[in-house]
Amino acid sequence: MKKVLSIAGSDSSGGAGIQADIKTMIAHGSYAMTVITVLTAQNTTGVYGISEVAPEFVENQLDCVFTDIFPDAVKIGMVYNAAIIHSIAGKLKQYQARNIVLDPVMVATSGGRLLSDDSIESLKTELMPLADLITPNIPEAECLCGFGIHSRLDMVRAAKEIAATYAGSILIKGGHLFESADDFLLIQDRKGSEEVWFPGTKIDNPNTHGTGCTLSAAIACNLAAGAEMKVAVKKAKDYVSGALAANLDLGQGSGPLDHGFQLT
Numbered sequence: 499m500k501k502v503l504s505i506a507g508s509d510s511s512g513g514a515g516i517q518a519d520i521k522t523m524i525a526h527g528s529y530a531m532t533v534i535t536v537l538t539a540q541n542t543t544g545v546y547g548i549s550e551v552a553p554e555f556v557e558n559q560l561d562c563v564f565t566d567i568f569p570d571a572v573k574i575g576m577v578y579n580a581a582i583i584h585s586i587a588g589k590l591k592q593y594q595a596r597n598i599v600l601d602p603v604m605v606a607t608s609g610g611r612l613l614s615d616d617s618i619e620s621l622k623t624e625l626m627p628l629a630d631l632i633t634p635n636i637p638e639a640e641c642l643c644g645f646g647i648h649s650r651l652d653m654v655r656a657a658k659e660i661a662a663t664y665a666g667s668i669l670i671k672g673g674h675l676f677e678s679a680d681d682f683l684l685i686q687d688r689k690g691s692e693e694v695w696f697p698g699t700k701i702d703n704p705n706t707h708g709t710g711c712t713l714s715a716a717i718a719c720n721l722a723a724g725a726e727m728k729v730a731v732k733k734a735k736d737y738v739s740g741a742l743a744a745n746l747d748l749g750q751g752s753g754p755l756d757h758g759f760q761l762t
């Protein structure tokens with residue numbers, strides 16, 4: 499069984515963060531491990547509180563995982579502040595973690611800030627260089643590339659702009675912008691570079707809480723299982739589509755995905 503680690507925040511409503519990652523990993527037949535960075539008091543209508551874990555305790559969790567059950571892949575989600583980012587980066591380097599998928603979580607779709615403003619630079623300089631894949635949504639990609647993204651052409655330009663400073667691949671998720679849900683992947687690895695579009699039909703379901711978390715966790719599971727990058731992304735996108743199409747409807751706001759859709 500492949501072992502996959504999620505370094506992320508807890509979502510009390512179970513739709514995003516650590517909880518979405520564990521559900522995704524189990525559905526992929528992976529063994530799920532977690533390092534919790536923050537607790538959020540959150541539900542389908544918004545984020546109502548954040549309690550940070552001390553950076554030393556984040557390191558303590560990382561030591562416990564890496565010295566005992568070494569993960570085949572690592573997904574990073576909400577990291578929240580510069581001190582936590584610094585702790586994570588140090589430990590990932592120390593243990594030479596592999597197959598790192600970084601979801602640069604900044605703002606919840608419901609509106610809550612999930613990364614403090616003064617931490618974006620740390621994310622760029624400390625965590626992004628370690629990632630094999632970075633998966634920004636449109637607003638996150640705009641923040642990272644410095645210009646507005648309004649078209650498929652802009653998505654390609656943004657991926658190239660972000661990739662210029664890093665060695666890893668970039669996946670720009672199109673869920674926020676278009677009638678369609680097309681994602682663009684710029685692969686960069688030792689073999690060279692490649693551009694891949696993943697066309698997606700927009701599923702008519704307002705319950706999209708945790709789509710980004712689920713996608714990045716699924717990619718990590720697929721990489722852990724040995725899939726090459728574009729296959730890992732394609733399979734993960736299909737998983738998110740299936741979990742959305744199952745039309746679970748929980749809560750009063752944007753509800754969670756149905757991770758049990760393959761069982762029914």
Ligand SMILES: Nc1ncnc2c1ncn2[C@@H]1O[C@H](COP(=O)(O)OP(=O)(O)O)[C@@H](O)[C@H]1O
Pocket residue numbers: 607634635636671672673674679680681698699700701702703706708709710711713735738739742
């Ligand atoms: N309504 C939808 N129908 C189909 N796919 C979607 C829909 N909304 C988002 N997706 C897909 O879910 C994944 C996560 O994208 P996105 O929602 O943009 O990220 P985030 O949750 O980080 O904001 C992407 O593959 C995107 O194309």
Ligand SMILES: Cc1ncc(COP(=O)(O)OP(=O)(O)O)c(N)n1
Pocket residue numbers: 506507508509514515516538540575576603605606607608612706707708709710711712
């Ligand atoms: C604890 C926690 N982590 C991440 C998110 C953001 O989830 P994501 O899937 O990127 O997007 P939305 O669910 O906000 O659309 C979160 N809300 N909470």
